[in-house]
Amino acid sequence: MNKEVVKQFTEISTVSSLSEFIYTFENELNELYKDEKLRIYFRGEKQYFEQRCTPSLFRLDKNDINKKNEKDIYYHTLRRMPNEFNNLSNLDILAKMQHYGIRTRMLDITTNPLIALFFALDDNSEDGYVYIFKADSSNQILSYDSDRALMLSTLPKFTKEEQGIISSLCDKYPDTEIKSKHIGDRKNSELDIDSITRKTLSKFIYECERERSAFINHRILPSDLTKYYYVKPQFANERLQAQDGLFILFGLNQHSVKEEIAYIKINAIAKKKILAELMFFTGVSNSKIFKGLESLAKENKTRLFQDLKEDKNEISELEQQAFTGVDYAYKYKVNSNKELATMGDAILSLCITEYFFEMEIAKTKEELTDWKSMIQDNSVLNMLGEKIISTKNCLFDNNDFNNEKKYADIVEALLYVKYCQNGIHSPKQMFKSELIPLLKDRKIQKNIINKSLSMANKYEVMFEKLNSAINPKEESK
DSSP states (O other), X not given: OOOOOOOXXXXXXXXXXXXXXXXXXXXXXHHHHHOTTEEEEEEEESSOOTTTTOOGGGOOOGGGTTOOOHHHHHHXXXXXXXXXXXXXXXXXXXXXXXHTTOOOSEEEXXXXXXXXXXXXXSOTTSOXXXXXXXXXXXXXXXXXXXXXHHHHHHGGGSOXXXXXXXXXXHHHSTTOOEEGGGTTOTTTOSOOOOHHHHHHHHHHHHHHHHHOGGGGGOEEOGGGGGSEEEEOOSOOOHHHHHTTXXXXXXXXXXXXXXXXXXXXXXXXXXXXXXXXXXXXHHOOSHHHHSTTOHHHHHHHHHHHTTTTXXXXXXXXXXXXXXXXXXXXXXXXXXXXXXXXXXXXXXXXXXXXXXXXXXXTSOOSHHHHHHHHHHHTSHHXXXXXXXXXXXXXXXXXXXXXHTOTXXXXXXXXXXXXXXXXXXXXXXXXXXXXXXXXXXXXXXHHXXXXXXXXXXXXXXXXHHHHHHHHOOOHHHHHX
């Protein structure tokens, strides 16, 4: 019997906002994506589980002492819902059972870290976890029609005792290639096995052959039955497609992934806010993840946004938060503008993109990147903010006054507040009417150039385009 290898879990960081989550990927996991041999997958779990990242079939608790074996579950499901599984392969049957929440030897994963994050945010009472899996593309990833996927997805048709017999054979002959067509012939078989084992193995090959007739001519490597693989079935309903989903399919004696698994912890206190950020900025929501539940998703979205899109009676309070420095907020136990500024940074990026493309000032992706780099630079945005922010509204403590980007934070926070109040048109109007005129001011342009001498020539050309720009819509009139 193979010994279960205890996997090691390594925490990368604990995050309290969507921006921190994305920052972690950009800075901590970038190296993983550079390795062409690896494929990176993710799984979100809403809380800490003793048997984390374990298929439902192998999870045990005090109520599972008399749990039915895998074969009972498998055939009971087929009998109860025969029409659901007609004309499906063994692998697709398992995938559909997994879809219905039936216990299987599969573990749901996704190629999209934001989908995993969504599932990690499900329960606000405990910290969530996003686990990161690294698969070797040369030997751990299977196509839906591979022989190994067929063999592992055939295992549920066998009792626990029968699986034990096959497992013992795998332990005895792990690397001996077995010719399928010779199993039933004692004289020609390469194996020294008893009649019960031979009968069980013949039955297993027969079940594989029922799906794929050519399997009788294949060779079996027993060790393949004791591993786990990453596989995407041919069956893919709307939900699986929306979740960028696939599965880890586990073989005999494999109840969990053996390799080291890194994870990002999601602060329970911040879950509700992160979910709202995720829905707004990425479109990942119940309606995307769970097709057919649009009305429920709409209801949840309205509820989740109550903290971020304030009721009109509370707008002044949200505006005041935009003017509140981090140090002041910590000292007097109120909300600072830090999170609003984080959200506002994305709003600012959108405003820059739309304005400079619409005005045809930036005609390429590279030119747009240059404008974003300039305007979203803390020193530049702080310079602009100092011109439009009324200090009488600012709530600063000593360290806040020394913050070199205090006005930049307020500008970004206000952009987001305006979005919450009146939709995207409002921050776009603020950008166009308040920030663009400052960028066209010759003295400010000179100060920006002096602060970035290495970019002086490029900035001069950029400012020349800005100063001479005419709205294409007005020009056509």
